[in-house]
Amino acid sequence: MGQLEQKILIVDDEKSNRQILKDLLQEEATIVFAKNGEQAIELAKKHVPDLMLLDVVMPDKSGFEVIEAIKNNPTTMQTxxxxxxxxxxxxxxxxxxxxxxxxxIYKPFKANIVIARVLMHLELIRQRKMLDEFAHFDPLTGIYNRRKLDLVIKDEISANKRDKKQLAIAFIDIDYFKQYNDNYGHGAGDMALKKVATTMKEALHRPRDFIARYGGEEFVIILPDSNLSGATQVFEQLLHAIRSKKIQHGFSDVASMLTVSIGAVIIDDTHTVSNEEVMLQADKLLYQAKHNGRNRLVIEQMS
Structure with a gap:
């Protein structure tokens, strides 16, 4: 991660202080300014800075009130x-x-101390993010893992209710994958998992669309701000995209190539549901898709 890819939000009601800090730090990171506490909270949610330099004493909100708001918001709590x-x-x-x-950092500012402390924390942030990335990726497929899924699904369910939208969550399972592994070998099975994961990832086009490997041959996809019609179209295209790869599967009872089954649920903002309830419902719909012959989608609005 390059230094200027990191972002610092400087919060101080004195313009001269903001200018001094900008002059010291503008070559180390992208700088965003806020001149009071309320503006700091809004800009933090908008820009999600890596680091905030926060004045303690301000006329509207103290720095202590601002940090409480920052740390209690899922979007900004890691700042x-x-x-x-x-x-x-x-x-x-x-x-x-x-x-x-x-x-x-104490006023009046001492340039060497400001730069040294900020650079130290930017480096710690870089290292923490690298460790988080390693911890949240599946090493075989290169997509997110179940640990990351648990975090994202919780945040997206909360955001869906707050923003009064609809949210699609799907369980995807490769059809007759045990027979594939048993007959073609686990090396071929690993290659098939990679191809399926890559194909599904390529089928998702919006920044917040999310895919993770749940375990074995199971995957989960989350589509924020998606209604029944839109999600159905995405998942049907995904079924077609995987079939079009023509990964030979001579031991499937469904087709001569590798296919998947999908169970998906649509949640609207009126539902107060847990991660577990949503996943259980999607899993039931996946089981229904398998029972109905596999290589298909079963999708329903959550009741």
Whole structure:
């Protein structure tokens, strides 16, 4: 990750302080400014900065109130916060760290200290993100794994209810994959899993569309802001895309090539559901697709 790919939100009600920090840090990261607490919260949600330099004392909201809002929002909770203050007060420091702050910078600014501390935290953020990425990817297929799925599905269900949208969640299972492995070998099975995962990933075009390997030959797809008609079209295209790869499967009772079955559920904003309830319903619909002959989609609105 290049330095300028990282983003710093500087929050200070004094224009001169904002300018000093910009001059010191503009070559290290992309800089965004906020001049008060309310603006800081809104810009943090919009830009999702890696690091925030946050003034403690501001006229509308204190830095402590801002960090509470930042850390309680799923979108911004991972943002690292360095407090800016003109007073060295141990009680304030203790409170800031308890609220999730990672460091303090004191006014008047000393250039070398500001640069050293900010660069240290940007490097820690880079390393943390790299570790998160490794922890959330399936090494065989290169797509996200179940650990990442658990996080995303929770966030998307919450966002769906908040934004009053519809959300599609699907379970996908490769048909007769045990017979494929048993007859072609596990090496061929691994290659087939990679091809299926890549094909499904290529079929998803929007930034928030999400795919993960659930385990074995099972995958999960999440389509935010998707109604019954739109999701049906995407999943039918996905069935066709996998068939069109013509991965030979001479031991399938469905077709001469590898196919998948899909069970999908549509959730609207009126539902208050858990991850487990949604996955259970999608799994039931997947079982129905298999029972009905496989190589097909069963999709329903969640009741």
């Amino acid at each position: 690292s916060v360095i407090f800016i203050t003109g007073l060295a007060n141990s009680d304030d420091e203790e409170r800031g760290f308890a609220l999730g702050g990672c460091d303090y």
